[in-house]
Amino acid sequence: xxxxxxxGYALIxxxxxxxxxxxxxxxxxxxxxxxxxxxxxxxxxxxxxELDLEGDWKHLLERCRDISGESVIADVDHxxxxxxxxxxxxxxxxxxxxxxxxxxxxxxxxxxxxxxxxLRKDYRGRFWAFICELRALHVLAEADIHIPAxxxxxxxxxxxxxxxxxxxxLAEELAKRGVMIRxxxxxDNPEYRTMHNKERWKRAVEAARDVIYEVIDxxxxxxxxxxxxxxxxxxxCWNDIKYGNIMIEQNTGKPFLxxxxxxxxxxxxxxxxxxxxxxxxxxxxRALFHLEGEAEYSSRGLSRIKSLxxxxxxxxx
Numbered sequence: 335x336x337x338x339x340x341x342g343y344a345l346i347x348x349x350x351x352x353x354x355x356x357x358x359x360x361x362x363x364x365x366x367x368x369x370x371x372x373x374x375x376x377x378x379x380x381x382x383x384e385l386d387l388e389g390d391w392k393h394l395l396e397r398c399r400d401i402s403g404e405s406v407i408a409d410v411d412h413x414x415x416x417x418x419x420x421x422x423x424x425x426x427x428x429x430x431x432x433x434x435x436x437x438x439x440x441x442x443x444x445x446x447x448x449x450x451x452x453l454r455k456d457y458r459g460r461f462w463a464f465i466c467e468l469r470a471l472h473v474l475a476e477a478d479i480h481i482p483a484x485x486x487x488x489x490x491x492x493x494x495x496x497x498x499x500x501x502x503x504l505a506e507e508l509a510k511r512g513v514m515i516r517x518x519x520x521x522d523n524p525e526y527r528t529m530h531n532k533e534r535w536k537r538a539v540e541a542a543r544d545v546i547y548e549v550i551d552x553x554x555x556x557x558x559x560x561x562x563x564x565x566x567x568x569x570x571c572w573n574d575i576k577y578g579n580i581m582i583e584q585n586t587g588k589p590f591l592x593x594x595x596x597x598x599x600x601x602x603x604x605x606x607x608x609x610x611x612x613x614x615x616x617x618x619x620r621a622l623f624h625l626e627g628e629a630e631y632s633s634r635g636l637s638r639i640k641s642l643x644x645x646x647x648x649x650x651x
């Protein structure tokens with residue numbers, strides 16, 4: 335019943351907004367453009383020089399700077415690998431042109447924007463995904479949540495540039511330990527190539543069970559849960575929780591959340607309805623980090639989740 339309620343409410347709400355209010359939402363975000371960018375100025379950012387680039391990279395970037403003030407450092411493929419245009423990228427997953435895996439729904443570029451490093455996403459005309467991501471980032475910007483800062487917005491393309499989170503991707507760290515999790519691994523393995531995505535996901539999560547706490551610890555998961563709780567308190571459902579959308583920030587080791595083009599915003603939903611909508615986020619967190627059945631979480635972790643995600647009790651409508 336919960337799944338039916340969640341899917342029904344989300345589908346109906348998204349359909350109505352997408353077909354009847356998309357232009358209104360776009361106009362509202364356009365009017366807030368200056369406010370969004372100003373708020374982004376105080377968010378997480380790193381200087382391009384912090385990437386420890388080699389050679390005359392500043393000259394190379396200046397030569398290819400476009401009218402938006404951005405220069406492309408690298409293309410980003412479907413697994414988050416970088417195809418660099420300016421030489422070696424230290425401590426970042428890179429790929430050759432021959433092994434580059436084209437992204438399915440959007441184009442992603444690592445860019446320099448006035449000396450700051452960002453990721454520019456071109457949504458290939460998918461305005462609804464653009465609205466979802468920009469709206470979520472704007473709503474969460476003042477919530478003390480570890481997310482990218484908005485650096486540039488193009489409402490015509492549409493495209494969005496957000497700050498690059500300097501650190502390690504959780505999925506890539508698991509892949510280094512033998513977990514079959516990257517798209518390139520699936521495509522190169524005959525057994526996985528024709529397998530349904532849900533089955534791939536289940537196998538990856540089960541394989542991660544033995545190694546995930548070599549990469550992160552209980553404190554990391556607790557901090558991630560706190561981030562999720564704050565997100566839900568602002569009536570945002572992430573709707574795209576996976577290892578590949580969690581970064582381990584280089585300097586602090588804290589979890590940073592990325593990729594919000596599936597995010598749902600439900601400011602007018604009742605507590606009971608929102609509890610059903612956010613339950614999928616909670617279920618995925620439990621599965622990804624094996625919070626059920628693990629001794630150290632059997633008493634502390636699950637009760638902590640319930641308290642963090644408590645929106646109060648309401649009578650079912």
